[in-house]
Amino acid sequence: MGGACSRKRDQLVDEDIVLGRNSGRYCKSGNSKWLGISTGRPAVDIQQVGGSRPSLMELCISKICEDIDKYSTFSMLPRDISQQIVNELVYSKCLRENSLQAFRDCALQDLYLGEYPGVDDSWMEVISSQGSSLISVDLSGSKVTDGGLICLRDCTKLQSLNLSFCDHISDCGLHHISGFSNLTSLSFRRNSATTAQGMSALSNLVNLVMLDLERCTGIHGGLVHLRGLTKLEYLNIKWCNCITDKDMEPLSCLTNLKALQISCSKVTDFGISYLKGLRELALLNVEGCPITAACLNSISELGKLSYLNLNRCNLTDDGCEKFSLLGSLKVLNLGFNDVTASCLVHLKGLTNLESLNLDSCRIGDEALVNVIGLCRLKCLELSDTEVGSDGLCHLTGLNNLESINLSFTAVSDIGLRKLSQLISLRSLNLDVRQITDTGLAALTSLTGLTHMDLFGAHITDAGTNFLKNFKKLQSLEICGGGITDSGVKNIKDLSSLMLLNLSQNHRLTDKSLEFISGLTALVSLNISNSRITSAGLQHLRPLKNLKSLSLESCKVTANDMKKLRSTHLPNLVSFRPH
Template identity: 35%
Template sequence: MSLTDRVRELKQLLGKLLPRTVSRSRKADEEPCHEACVAQLRRHRPRKRSASRAPDSLLVLTARSIARDVHSFDISQLPPDLAQLVFSELLCSSTIDEATFRIFGKQNVYEFDCSEHSSVTDSWLGHFGGCPLHRVSLASCVQITDAGLRHLAPHFRLTHLDLSHCLQLTDDGLDHIRGLTNLRALSLEGCEELRQVSALASMHKLRTLNLMRCTAITGLHHLSGMRQLETVHLGWCTSVTDADVRALARLPSLRKLDLARTLVSDMGVFALQALTGLQRLTMAGCAGVGNGAVGALGALTSLRHLDLRWCTFGDKGVVHLSALTNLETLSMAYSLAGDPSMAVVAELTQLQHLDLDSCPITNAGLQSISVLTNLRHLNLSDTATTDHGMCCLARMKRLKYLNLSHSGVGDLGLAAIAHLTSLEELCMDSRLFTDQGLKAVAPLTRLRALDVFGARISDAGCVHLRPFRRLERLECCGNGVGDEGVKELIWLQSLRHLCLGQNPRISDKSMLFLSGLGQLRTLNLTGTALTNNGILPLRALTNLETLTLKRTRVKQSAVERLRPLLPNLHSLNC
């Protein structure tokens, strides 16, 4: 059958089975009718396919089939939406070059995602001059320069543009795209050569702006005219000051603001009181934020998520947070908030996520927050809580995550939380936990993640892992597990991530047991007694993506023999 006949047959098939294709005159702000299919291709990249995912649609399967033999088709004969999907499939599978860009640049391609395609250069973008582009991602395309952005300037229909980690971009590059006034979302994360954002001033339709890790960015007063801006990410923008924050306070639609690791201080936070509609605020690592700033936050009564980790406030500041009755997430880790603060936190009855890592909290503080029955996530790592305080958690029946690592809690305390049967993730990284602790939490059969990294778990204790049939992640690196303990893991057929490092009694024999865990994606055997002869059984782990064999007796030559037998392996550390 000739190529023309094949194309004709395909078009007839598509005419019967597929929806009508998109009109070439689609409006700039209209979503493509097969957006979901493109998204499906993004989610299920061929190199990372999962046997358990939902079946692909007929349209996606057709696109995938054509992509495998793309040079046998006259792409110009394909319906526009199918051509788009074929192009997206080629991008997902990394089988793309400039010649392919040239071919598809003549079609009605409305989006492309070249994220992490390091071979993409400025000239490639020039092939899409006639396309009605709506969405473009060039994230981590490190060869893209200011000159390349000239090719995007005519695409006034663009609504989403991702230039994250395009490391060569400067302010001159932003000048080239200042005319893209239909942009709704723009990401410049990690573009460290950027200094000013004046070129963005005309983008009045922007709703999301990501400038994270643009360490030299200043002059945010240029954004004050963006009345529709809802989300601004400025985390790790270490040149952002109180003056910049005062400019942001004039954005009436702002709902989410990330100021992590910036130079903002109490004075800047006072200006934020004008943002009465703000729902999410992140100030993690802002060393200048103290009691005064936290007190000012009491005016932001719409807040639902507040992150104050590594800030320098204490109990005097927290007292003003009682007005934030809509809070669902509160992170105060590494602050000076102690037991008196917990009496205030107890008034925030809508809280679902509470992070108190490394705060000076004792059992008295736990007693105060025992009324927070809506909590799903509680982090008590590195606090002064003890076994006796665990009874205060009795009413938190909805808890799904609990972290007790490096606290004063041991085996006795675990017995007190065994009734929290909704728990899905439990962290017990502490030498105070032993085999008896594992036995105590046996009723927690919904656990999907268990961290006993430094706990004193032995082979005998591994028997108590049997009830956790849903476990997907396990870390057990306390130096006490040997081959007999690993043998017990065969019961955990749902395991995807397993770390058994620092257990020198694990030998080649254990690899026979591990080979039966067919769902494993990551496996860490650092510091075990594994040898060249022992790793061959791991060839059965065909889903394995990451394998770590540091400080073992396995040589690189043996690893190279194993690598071809593991088709999904992309990270091997030996």
């Protein structure tokens, strides 16, 4: 298939977004992954762009990067200039081990080498030569080992260290960084070699504010070493299936904790009771934990809680009356629970609620009467429910609503007329088989839309005429098989598009690529299962921002794609076929 099921791609609430940060290595969407991460600073372009020219400094840095092999050292340059040069080399993926030597003793402050190819222990000597100037280092996804971390011992003022996905680091490596008392942020995701014993090294990091141990599956019993980290505000132990109620007891001492992620662990209602004293806690993610509605007694004492994820916790209506005690909640995720319309009655008092996820809950049109008073609601997730067109009348007064997911519901064209008044909408998921051109015509007043998912809707070339009203669209998916090259012609002027998914439209030809060639902001493009051929790839050459390209089940070979990347699309990092 050219694209994945959009319902699970378009989760409306993510705790990383709530905390105002990117989610890291993995994003939820195959097609949207490049919208979920920073694309970084664009490489210096010496051509005139938008009426402005690059500065003399930018031109000089660009030239230095082109001739990087001619330089043996930059240590005589001011630190800020050396920093800009190394940043540019990393961004353009031109930094190599031999060119790195030129930055020895440059007193650099930041080295962001996450996922950078070739980084291993041989790079560490130059990295450590920055000494006490070094503040932030990202080595995530590298081949650095415990031995390589020893080199950092002179970087005494290090504040941020990312060692996520470093498979060659063990407990011994943690002990090498135990003396970094200035460290405020440490990320150590997906490391099965870390044990409770190794966690003892963290007890010295008394200034830690952020600690990420996601998918560290051997740390059961090790959280006791966090008791003294009283400045800790963010703790992520998601997908640590070794974590039990006993591990929650030490966390009761972390009274400054503002965000706690314990999803997919073995914590029960009893473990949640240890959290009652965390008065500063604003975010609690217990998705997939074996808890019941009884834990709401403990959670109701968390007076500052604004984000609560109870997704896949097997909740039932019993006990859900405790929701009325959570008056400060802004985000509530109840997806994939056995709750019904009777449970939603207890949401009426949550007047501060800004996001509500009811994905796959057993609710229909009558349940939505309970959201009428939630006037601050911005995001509403109703995918895979029994909600139909009649229920949408209850949403007409939600004037702050910015995002709604109606995928796999019973909503039809006639119901979309009721959404036409919600001019604040920015994101709309209509992956619904019964939606047609008529429904799309009813939405033309929503000119502020930036994201529209019509993945499985029956949209034809005639319907694409209505897309001309959505000039601000950044993301568009139409995969129902009903459009031809003529339909794509109506998309060619949507110049803000960053993601375009037209997979499954088997009648599209190389002519469509010609139309798309003007969409130079595109970061992700999917036209799989079409009649695209290698000859049409020439039209993609102007798309210099493209990072993801999928042309599966087309008459295009992996070699064709590689040649396109090497000659015209240097930023392309994901392509299919490959």
